[in-house]
Amino acid sequence: MVRHIKAWEDEYKKSIWKGHYSIEMPDASLKKGRLLDAGCGSGKYSIPLKMRGFDVVGMDVSLAALRMLSESSKSRDIDIDILAGNVFQLPFTDGSFDIVWCYGVLQHLLSEERESAICEFKRILRTEGFLFLEVFGKDDMRYGGIEVEPDTFSRENGIVYHYFDKDELEGSLSDFSCRIVEIRKEKCFKGKFYIRHMISVVAKKIYR
Numbered sequence: 001m002v003r004h005i006k007a008w009e010d011e012y013k014k015s016i017w018k019g020h021y022s023i024e025m026p027d028a029s030l031k032k033g034r035l036l037d038a039g040c041g042s043g044k045y046s047i048p049l050k051m052r053g054f055d056v057v058g059m060d061v062s063l064a065a066l067r068m069l070s071e072s073s074k075s076r077d078i079d080i081d082i083l084a085g086n087v088f089q090l091p092f093t094d095g096s097f098d099i100v101w102c103y104g105v106l107q108h109l110l111s112e113e114r115e116s117a118i119c120e121f122k123r124i125l126r127t128e129g130f131l132f133l134e135v136f137g138k139d140d141m142r143y144g145g146i147e148v149e150p151d152t153f154s155r156e157n158g159i160v161y162h163y164f165d166k167d168e169l170e171g172s173l174s175d176f177s178c179r180i181v182e183i184r185k186e187k188c189f190k191g192k193f194y195i196r197h198m199i200s201v202v203a204k205k206i207y208r
Contacts, residue, residue, distance in 0.1 A: 004108070005061050005086065010041065012064035026132050026202045036124065038087040038117075039105030043069035049101065050078050057081040059090075086118035087095030087135035088110075095197060096125040105132040107162045111149050114162070118172050125205045131173075136164040137197030139176050144188070164199055176203035 023045065032053050037046045040058035042065045050056040050073070058080050061097050062068055066082050072160050073080045087105060094144055100121045136142065138151060143163050145153030152162040166180050179202045187194050 003109070003158045004154070005050075007062055008062045008108075009105060010058075011157060011159065012062045012068070025052070026200065027130060030130065034096070035099040035101055036090075037094070038090075038099050038100055038102040038121070039108075039189065041065045041080075043072055043114050044198060045078055045103055047073060047078060049077065054099070057083070059083050059085050059087070061086055067202045071181075075136045081170075086113075088120060090120040091126055092124045094123050096124060097124050098130045100125060100129070102132065106133060107135045107164070108160055109162065110152065110160060111162075116170065121207060122175055127205055127207050129205045131176060131201070131203040131205070133169075133199075133201040133203065135164045135169075135199050136161065136198045137184075138165050139184060139195050139197035141187070141194035141196060152200050166199065169199065169201060173201065173203050175206065177206050178203045 006126055012031065013187065033055065035049055035054040035056050037056055037058045040046045040060045041062070043058060045057040046069060058066070058069055060085065063084060065076050067086060069080065070082055080159065085089070087102065087111065102121070106117060109117060140163060142161065145161065148154050148160060152160055154160050169180055170178065181200045183198045183200065185196045187196055
């Protein structure tokens with residue numbers, strides 16, 4: 001396993017469960033369906049998505065994270081299918097999911113891995129299935145580090161961070177009908193103001 005992927009196992013070994021997120025569905029019309037939480041980590045999205053009625057499969061490269069998800073879901077008496085794997089090499093048949101949820105994951109992959117992941121998401125989604133993404137934008141205060149690819153940086157812990165813009169996402173998702181929303185929020189740290197830049201995508205697979 002390459003270093004920037006393995007780094008997540010080390011990261012989760014240092015982490016503790018802090019509870020799941022309170023979320024709103026990016027498309028309110030979706031009430032049910034088989035959903036892949038691609039890069040689920042310790043389940044901060046998997047658990048609330050399951051509680052909303054979706055048939056959730058949680059997948060991550062970190063066994064430590066998956067153990068945390070398993071323990072927290074059992075404590076809540078929630079049944080979530082859990083497996084280890086990479087988002088760019090999915091072990092699922094074509095058209096086997098209604099929804100792919102991938103928040104805060106693509107930004108931690110290298111270029112070829114990101115391209116493969118999007119191809120895999122397209123493959124496993126049924127026609128008119130939904131892909132939900134959230135990634136860092138280029139104007140984000142965290143932009144920078146040791147550049148390993150264009151707009152992609154490595155940190156001391158081995159994790160990589162890629163920063164997107166709208167054009168890149170539109171090009172990568174040309175086989176989807178997309179709604180892309182950019183959010184810039186000003187944050188104050190030690191008397192200085194910085195920008196947090198996030199990009200959210202609602203993408204619907206179209207027939208080709």
